Structures are given as structure tokens and as C-alpha cells.
Amino acid sequence: MAQAQTTNATTEAHGGAHADVGFPPFETETYGGQLLWLAITFVVLYTLLSRLVLPRLSGIIENRRTMIAGDLDDAAAMKTRAEEAGAAYEKSLAEAKGRAQTLAQETRAKLSAESDAKRKALEADLNQRLADAEATISGKKAEAMSHVDAIARDTASAIIERLTGKAPAPQKVEAALNQIKA
Amino acid sequence: MASPIEQFQIKPIIPVINFTNSSAFMIGAAAVIVGGLLYATRKRAVVPGRAQSVAEVLHDFVANTLVDATGKEGMKFFPLVFSLFMFVLTANLLGMIPGFFTVTSHIIVTFALAMLVIGTVVVYGFVKHGTHFLGLFVPSGVPGWLLPFIVVIELISFLSRPISLSLRLFANMLAGHIALKVFAGFVVSLLAAGGALTILAPLPLLMAVALMALEFLVAALQAYVFTVLTCIYLNDALHPGH
Numbered sequence: 001m002a003q004a005q006t007t008n009a010t011t012e013a014h015g016g017a018h019a020d021v022g023f024p025p026f027e028t029e030t031y032g033g034q035l036l037w038l039a040i041t042f043v044v045l046y047t048l049l050s051r052l053v054l055p056r057l058s059g060i061i062e063n064r065r066t067m068i069a070g071d072l073d074d075a076a077a078m079k080t081r082a083e084e085a086g087a088a089y090e091k092s093l094a095e096a097k098g099r100a101q102t103l104a105q106e107t108r109a110k111l112s113a114e115s116d117a118k119r120k121a122l123e124a125d126l127n128q129r130l131a132d133a134e135a136t137i138s139g140k141k142a143e144a145m146s147h148v149d150a151i152a153r154d155t156a157s158a159i160i161e162r163l164t165g166k167a168p169a170p171q172k173v174e175a176a177l178n179q180i181k182a
Numbered sequence: 183m184a185s186p187i188e189q190f191q192i193k194p195i196i197p198v199i200n201f202t203n204s205s206a207f208m209i210g211a212a213a214v215i216v217g218g219l220l221y222a223t224r225k226r227a228v229v230p231g232r233a234q235s236v237a238e239v240l241h242d243f244v245a246n247t248l249v250d251a252t253g254k255e256g257m258k259f260f261p262l263v264f265s266l267f268m269f270v271l272t273a274n275l276l277g278m279i280p281g282f283f284t285v286t287s288h289i290i291v292t293f294a295l296a297m298l299v300i301g302t303v304v305v306y307g308f309v310k311h312g313t314h315f316l317g318l319f320v321p322s323g324v325p326g327w328l329l330p331f332i333v334v335i336e337l338i339s340f341l342s343r344p345i346s347l348s349l350r351l352f353a354n355m356l357a358g359h360i361a362l363k364v365f366a367g368f369v370v371s372l373l374a375a376g377g378a379l380t381i382l383a384p385l386p387l388l389m390a391v392a393l394m395a396l397e398f399l400v401a402a403l404q405a406y407v408f409t410v411l412t413c414i415y416l417n418d419a420l421h422p423g424h
Contacts (some may be wrong), residue, residue, distance in 0.1 A: 021391070022188060023187060023190075024190035024191045024192060024288070025190060025287065025288045025289045025290070025352070025356065027192070028405065030192040030202070030204075030288075030290075031290045032200065032201030033192070033201075033202055033204070033205065034192070034202075034204050034288060034291055034294075035204075035290060036200055037200070037204065037205035037208055037209070038208055038285075038291055038294055038295075039294075041205075041208040041211075041212050042208075042212075042269065042298075043207055043263065044212060044261065044267075045212040045215060045216065045265050045269060046261060046265045048212075048218075049214045049215070049216065049261055049264060049265050049268070050261035050265070052220070053216060053219045053220060053223070054241070054260070054261055056220075056223050056226070056263060057219065057223055057329055059226070059229075059242045060223060060226050060227075060230075060238070060239065061242070063226075063228070064228050065395060067228060071288050075380065076184070125382070169406070170193075170243055175294075
């Protein structure tokens, strides 16, 4: 307690006029000075903030916002361009495919026409040869058949000559053969 | 030991122009705000550094609070609301430094700030809406016989706004600093008492540390509450119909 009183005394010595402390916030004689300096300070603060600091701060934020928006627009434009290029590529690809298909079709048609023609020519040739061969065969056959009579006549003459020891008259042999053929 | 309310004393520095420790800390707060924000934004970087991020967060925080309460047209009050928020916040936080004077622990300062807000509301309300501004006191859809009572209640509620706005901030700052001082005083008293009581001295010290943390929260929170209420009152000036 004694110590507390000494401290209080020191405070009084230093504080001077404020020795008998009431409740400072309710000391009305300080109000004028506080209001005066609050008004000065706040007006200066408001002016500096609204004229200098806030425009700068808002400017930074706004600048960033427009920059980001611009970048996004650019990105969107580039995306559109890329999509357009993609569409063009698809289109040219489809065209090329179509061209390739028609080309293939034409080639196939040409080739099949050619091979058809060749096949037909070959067939005709073969038929021709077949017909020729048949004609030859029938000619040979007729020739062979025409020789049969002479062979039969000679054979019959030879058989008779061996059996009888004397050659028969050709007319008789001829007549006998004709008799058999009939 | 010094009284817990000794810290609130107004001490003259230059008596001729009424310049006191309070004035010095007001100017200090303003200097910290303007200097800090100018320093933070000196590079005007697109990708902000730490200091610039804090400045932008403060800007966006106040702007969002204002727009949420009043809509886009409330942005014309942005410099005022931002100045109020920054001034109260900085004054509160500066007061947390041991030995520093807390500007907002004086009712006349908080009352002046509250009157600035209410004055702005009333002047802007009448200039913008004329007598239609008085519709603020006449809610729509109230039965005729009830209307006089409602108008009286609304009027009282409106008039009590500057009082509640200023008292809340003042009382929070005052009580917090007194509590801190009292608990810090206990530490000294217990140490001085000697013997078994000395061993107990760390307990109020822990309490003082915990209170310090709480007071930092209160310092920021009361600045925010003051700002939110300012925005809500400004909304009445902008849209008295509601």
C-alpha cells in the first residue's frame, strides 16, 4: 500500500495538472481538442485516401481485371481460330477422301472393263480354236472313215488270198463289202 | 501502482493548439494508413507481393461489405467507409502496443465518428429523396391504428443508432484496456507481496496474455462491426423504402 502511494505521488509529480484523475473519457474540457484534431486528421485522411490511395488501389485491381478479361478474350479467339482450322482440316480431309474414293472407283471400273474385254477376246479366241479343232477332228474322222473301205478291201483280199491261194477279183470283194455295209 | 484508467489520460503536448497525445496518435494512425497503403502499392504489380495483397484484401473486404449491404450504388460512399474502417482498425490496433494511447477509447471520438455516419445518412437521404426519406419511419403494411406507435419506435431506434454505434466501440476498447491493465497489475502486486503469493504471479500473467489475444480480436472485430453498421445505415439513405 505504501508502495502504491509512492507511485501515485510520482505520477502526480509528473502528471502535474492531471493529478486528481477523474474518468478521462468523461472529462469534457478535453472534448474540444479531440474533436478539432479528429476533424483535421479525418479530413486529411479522407482526402488522401479518396484522391490518391484508393484510385491507385482500384486502378491496380481494375487493371488486373481488364488484363485477365483481355487474356481470356484472346484465348477464346485463339480457340475459335483453332476450331476453324480443325473444321477446315476435316473438310479438306473429307474432300480428299471423296476424291480418293472416286479415283478408286474409276480405276476399278476401268480395270474391270479392260479385264472384261480381255476375257471376251480370249473366250472368242478359244471358241475359235475349239471350232477349228472340232472341224479338224471331223475332217480327220471322215478321212479315216474313207480309208476304212480300202483297208477292209485290202484285208479281205489278203485273207482270201491266204485262204484260197489266189487273189479274188476286186469287183467281187467290193460287192461283198457293200453287201455287208448295207 | 498506476490506476487502470491512467492510460486514458489526455496529456497536452502543444497546449496552444490543443495538440495532445490523442492528436498525435490520430495523426499517427492516419500516417500509418496512408503511408502503409502507398508503400504497399508502390510497384502497382499485376501479380501482387505480400504488402500489396494485404492492401488489396482490405480494399476488396470493405468494398464487398459495402456492396453486400447497399448494392452497387453504395460504392459512392466507398472512400468514406474505407476511411472509417481503416481509421478505427488502425487506431484500435495501435492502442494494443504497450504504452500507446488508444484514440477510440474516448467516447467523444467514437461519437463524432458515429455522428459523421448518421449525419451522412440524414443529409444524403434528404438531398436524394426529399421528404420521401421520412418513409424510413413508416414501414409499409402496418395497420392504421398501430402506425403512431410504430413511427415512435422507429424514430427512437433511429435516434439511438449514433449512441449504440459509438458506445459499442468506446466500451469495448475501454473495458479491454482496463482488464489488461488490471491483470498486468495483479502480476506486479503478487510479486511485490512476496512469499507464497509470488508463486501465483504467473497466473494473472497468463490471463493477461490470453486477454491480449482476445483484445486483438476485439480490435479488428469492432472495426468491422462499426463498418458493417455504417453500411447498413447508409443503405437506409440509399433505399429509404425498405
